[in-house]
Amino acid sequence: DLMERDDAVAVVREADAGHGWRLDELLEAPVGRRDVPHLLAPVDLQVIKAAGVTFAGSLLERVIEERTGGDPAQAARVRERVTKAVGGTLDGIRPGSPEADRARELLVAEGLWSQYLEVGIGPDPEVFTKAPVLSAVGVGADIGVLGASVWNNPEPEVVLVVDSRGRVRGATLGNDVNLRDIEGRSALLLGRAKDNNASCAIGPFIRLLDEDFDLDTVRGLDIGLRIDGTDGYVLHGNSTMRGISRDVLDLVAATHGPHHQYPDGFVLFTGTLFAPTEDRQAPGTGFTHEYGDVVRISSPRLGALVNTVVPSEQAAPWTFGVRALTRNLARRGVL
Structure with a gap:
């Protein structure tokens, strides 16, 4: 109910709550331990x-996932092709704008349109x-x-x-x-x-x-x-x-x-x-x-x-x- 109150900030600032635990002890509990407070x-x-797909930088990684069919071994090769083809095309484009429509036409003509590009620069976001x-x-x-x-x-x-x-x-x-x-x-x-x-x-x-x-x-x-x-x-x-x-x-x-x-x-x-691409386990497979x-x-x-x-x-x-x-x-x- 706190989030529904217009005076939520005042309620929190003036709250006279009991102290069941020390905050520093709660935060210092070992990560993963659920048998302690x-x-x-x-x-x-x-x-x-x-x-989803609300940042142009990570948008390209979603396209790469789609193009690889989820196979990390193909990630480096597909990333190079997609980045070369799309590159800065999406930089600064406002989703749903005339510029986005023109980018869509270009990518469709190049055979690179994707469902992720649709929600990334189209009128409706992915929720x-x-x-x-x-x-x-x-x-x-x-x-x-x-x-x-x-x-x-x-x-x-x-x-x-x-x-x-x-x-x-x-x-x-x-x-x-x-x-x-x-x-x-x-x-x-x-x-x-x-x-x-x-x-x-x-x-x-x-x-x-x-x-x-x-x-x-x-x-x-x-x-x-x-x-x-x-x-x-x-x-x-x-x-x-x-x-x-x-x-x-x-x-x-x-x-x-x-x-x-x-x-x-x-x-x-x-x-x-954030969309990590650094190899961790094997060359070309990413993170x-x-x-x-x-x-x-x-x-x-x-x-x-x-x-x-x-x-x-x-x-x-x-x-x-x-x-x-x-x-x-x-x-x-x-x-």
Whole structure:
């Protein structure tokens, strides 16, 4: 209910809450340990939505996935061809604009049109349901990659927190884990590629919009990424909201409005510029996760979201759904 209140910021600032745990102890708990007090994802009944292909840089990687049919061994060859053919054609193009229409005509003539280009520069963005209500994991939890996937990567994103009236009330960080081989086989496998056990991480906290942190602040956020493998492998990456192709309010409007309501509000992953291409396991195959990778997504205004990669099949099963929440609240006398 906090996100529905017009005075949410004042309520938080003036709240006289008890202190059950020390924050530093919660944040210092070993990554992956769920048998000690830990932070949950900072959302509950909000629907978890995501916008895809919102950055021109990562858009080309989606086209490459499609052209390879999800085969990482072909990635380097296809990347060279697609980059040469498309290259700077998409730079600075506003989706749905006359310039975008002309780019579309050019790419169709070259035989390079793609369903990803359609949602990347066409009038309508890709918006999908990332995960079920209450299924997201928080900071310090294991994050799941489907065991069948051999080509995958993290997706560090800004996540908008939106109330039932479609107003952006805050922002946080998220990892929209991407299984490139599975989605590359067919976009119709998006659910298989995106919605798996523990495959959605959100946190560490929600930063409410106020006089010092507004939508323009969100539009300028920089996001850092660091991956540490168990073998000493380290990868640094980054994304910036300044490179997004569609304004965040346009993404919200595509999600919520007369065409679709969310009585409990929703959160919206806004996409990422990050699309790693560095070889890790074999020449020409690009990056993919290995189990045990520690993924740290951070932004100075939003904190850090840290998770450890495990097979989705071995992550802690999701058991706390809406029925469990209702029983929990009733048992505590809250209802």
